[in-house]
Amino acid sequence: MKILMVCLGNICRSPLAHGIMEQMANEQGLNWEIESAGTGDWHVGEAPDRRSIRSAKNHGIDISNQVCRLFRISDFDEYDHIFVMDRSNLSDILAKARNKEDEKKVRLLLGDKIVPDPYYDDAQFEPVFEMIEVGCREIIKQLTTI
Numbered sequence: 001m002k003i004l005m006v007c008l009g010n011i012c013r014s015p016l017a018h019g020i021m022e023q024m025a026n027e028q029g030l031n032w033e034i035e036s037a038g039t040g041d042w043h044v045g046e047a048p049d050r051r052s053i054r055s056a057k058n059h060g061i062d063i064s065n066q067v068c069r070l071f072r073i074s075d076f077d078e079y080d081h082i083f084v085m086d087r088s089n090l091s092d093i094l095a096k097a098r099n100k101e102d103e104k105k106v107r108l109l110l111g112d113k114i115v116p117d118p119y120y121d122d123a124q125f126e127p128v129f130e131m132i133e134v135g136c137r138e139i140i141k142q143l144t145t146i
């Protein structure tokens with residue numbers, strides 16, 4: 001299984017989703033490949049936001065080696081599922097879809113709820129971590145139940 005986590009900047013939410021999903025999948029012995037990307041290019045090549053690094057570290061997850069990159073059309077071919085954080089990520093990615101197959105791969109991480117952008121509010125990083133954790137747990141349950 002190959003999963004791509006997507007947000008706007010690829011420095012706050014999707015790196016957390018990448019790290020959390022990777023750890024959960026590993027703990028369950030699932031041989032899943034997780035990556036993340038952004039729809040905006042401001043931080044390409046950078047490490048995750050230090051507040052996301054700290055939040056992950058507080059939960060025993062090291063995301064400091066991740067490197068920000070842009071979403072690319074070939075990601076539709078590369079990944080089985082593409083999880084986005086909010087509705088603008090959803091419309092940005094769906095706008096790049098080439099066909100129904102591409103579209104079917106894209107879903108909100110929280111199903112019908114959004115993971116809000118914490119970039120301008122330090123206090124949002126911990127709640128965002130917890131929301132993403134809940135979402136990842138649910139996705140693992142869904143994708144491992146036949």
Ligand code: 4NP
Nearest residue numbers: 007008009010011012013119
């Ligand atoms: P993210 O947060 O989408 O969760 O990575 C953001 C990070 C940076 C910016 C916006 C959102 N920015 O405008 O630089």
